[in-house]
Amino acid sequence: MNRLIVFFMFISLMVLSSGCQQYPFKETQAFVDILAHPQRYDKRGVCIEGYLKMEFEDTALYMTKDHAEHLLFSYAIWVDWMGDEEDQLSVEADFPLEEHYANKYVCVWGRYDIESGADGFNQGRITVWRIIEMEK
Numbered sequence: 001m002n003r004l005i006v007f008f009m010f011i012s013l014m015v016l017s018s019g020c021q022q023y024p025f026k027e028t029q030a031f032v033d034i035l036a037h038p039q040r041y042d043k044r045g046v047c048i049e050g051y052l053k054m055e056f057e058d059t060a061l062y063m064t065k066d067h068a069e070h071l072l073f074s075y076a077i078w079v080d081w082m083g084d085e086e087d088q089l090s091v092e093a094d095f096p097l098e099e100h101y102a103n104k105y106v107c108v109w110g111r112y113d114i115e116s117g118a119d120g121f122n123q124g125r126i127t128v129w130r131i132i133e134m135e136k
Contacts, residue, residue, distance in 0.1 A: 031063045034112065035075065035123050041112045048112075048126065049134060052079065054102035060122050061108060068103075078122040082110070082129050105134040 029046045050061040053068040053076075061070040062077040069076040110128040 013095055019074065028107070031075075034077070035063075038112075038114045038124050041109070042124075044112060045109065045129075046126065047109045048077070049105065050077070052101050052104060052106045052108075052131075054079075061126065065105075068099045069103045073121040074123060076122045077112070077123040079108070080127045082127055101131055101133060107132050107134050118120045 029041065029048055031048055031050055034041050034046065034048065048061060050063055051065045051068050052061055053059070058071070059079045060068075060073075061079055062072070063075040065117075108126060108128045109130040110126040113125045113127070115118070115125060
């Protein structure tokens, strides 16, 4: 009986500790873990929190705002949007992505690929399926 209670407490703690909402993955992957072990996540769906910088030739998810401001590409994952049209992306707002999500902390869900975007400057690429703004 005690094991059952401990098990349910553990599961509850795991669900509450996740930073991203529970769609479509059960947990957020640590940004640093993806950078350290990209082979584990290659061609797989991931949920990552980070700072989204959206500028010409620099649309990437950085680990922190400081990394984005100093263009530390070794702490960045190139961002591609799912499909040809931005409206195919499931977002929580009805306005352009650039105006709402640029230069903010976000949680993105998508497919991670080791293949880099932007001529190999970034540490892989994520094709985003869904994005939400994080409160930091």
